[in-house]
Amino acid sequence: MADIKLYGYSTSPYVRKVGCCLYYKQLPFEFVPVNPVDNSQIKFTGQTQVPVLQIDDEWRLDSTPLALWLDELFPELPLFGQSPEEREEILAVDKWISDSLILSGFKMVYETPMNARLRATAWRLANIVSSQTPLPDEIRNAWPQLLKTAQFIKHMVRCADTSESAREMRDRVGLELFQHFRGGPFFAGRAEPSLLDFAIFPQLVFGYMVGSEDELAIAKVPELREWIDRMTKLLPENPLLVPDFMIIHSLKQGVGEEFAA
Numbered sequence: 658m659a660d661i662k663l664y665g666y667s668t669s670p671y672v673r674k675v676g677c678c679l680y681y682k683q684l685p686f687e688f689v690p691v692n693p694v695d696n697s698q699i700k701f702t703g704q705t706q707v708p709v710l711q712i713d714d715e716w717r718l719d720s721t722p723l724a725l726w727l728d729e730l731f732p733e734l735p736l737f738g739q740s741p742e743e744r745e746e747i748l749a750v751d752k753w754i755s756d757s758l759i760l761s762g763f764k765m766v767y768e769t770p771m772n773a774r775l776r777a778t779a780w781r782l783a784n785i786v787s788s789q790t791p792l793p794d795e796i797r798n799a800w801p802q803l804l805k806t807a808q809f810i811k812h813m814v815r816c817a818d819t820s821e822s823a824r825e826m827r828d829r830v831g832l833e834l835f836q837h838f839r840g841g842p843f844f845a846g847r848a849e850p851s852l853l854d855f856a857i858f859p860q861l862v863f864g865y866m867v868g869s870e871d872e873l874a875i876a877k878v879p880e881l882r883e884w885i886d887r888m889t890k891l892l893p894e895n896p897l898l899v900p901d902f903m904i905i906h907s908l909k910q911g912v913g914e915e916f917a918a
């Protein structure tokens with residue numbers, strides 16, 4: 658049995674993506690929370706980016722290459738389909754997930770002028786981080802500002818297309834998300850789950866499950882509500898790498914029942 662350690666913070670979409678891949682593949686692993694302020698837990702890597710995945714004596718970076726590595730070492734329950742063509746198709750949509758779906762959230766944080774909602778969300782995130790790697794009060798208090806000025810967020814947003822506002826991007830991404838579902842049952846119209854589902858799922862349900870959103874907006878779309886139900890059967894009740902006591906809404910008893918007709 659391999660010794661697997663996932664290093665990161667649960668507020669990172671890329672860390673949760675790798676976490677969900679490990680859960681789906683039923684590979685026991687240790688989640689090692691990393692303090693995003695001092696990164697002491699990943700000093701051994703000589704850099705600051707998460708997720709870091711360590712398998713026995715080797716560590717690597719970058720969520721998609723990490724998922725490819727997992728498939729190479731543990732081919733059962735593949736994340737990239739059965740053929741090179743399927744893998745290419747999955748990689749293309751995975752690029753959309755990073756460049757559009759995930760980026761759109763960061764762009765919102767970066768471009769929205771500071772307001773009550775942004776502060777409340779940022780403090781909730783600081784609480785979650787602090788529950789796993791305790792942060793001093795002054796850092797928690799400053800989290801809304803720290804998020805807005807984080808170098809890696811600034812870098813990601815500035816590298817992207819700047820002609821589109823954060824709101825325009827959010828609306829476009831909402832439409833494209835549904836197009837990429839292609840009628841399901843899993844993303845890209847696939848019969849079996851793939852990396853795409855494990856990258857998208859934790860991103861879409863995170864805010865609702867940790868209580869920074871009151872509703873699960875996507876559950877209003879019947880096809881996506883059914884997809885969420887399908888996904889919850891493949892993953893543990895809390896697949897988000899946050900402590901259980903931080904979960905406000907569980908998805909287990911039939912998600913979005915309040916949205917059903």
Ligand SMILES: N[C@@H](CCC(=O)N[C@@H](CS)C(=O)NCC(=O)O)C(=O)O
Pocket residue numbers: 668669670671705706707708718719720721809
């Ligand atoms: N392409 C990488 C992106 C990872 C990434 O941007 N991680 C962020 C957290 S969401 C990070 O570690 N930022 C701090 C840094 O890069 O120093 C992946 O897919 O894993």
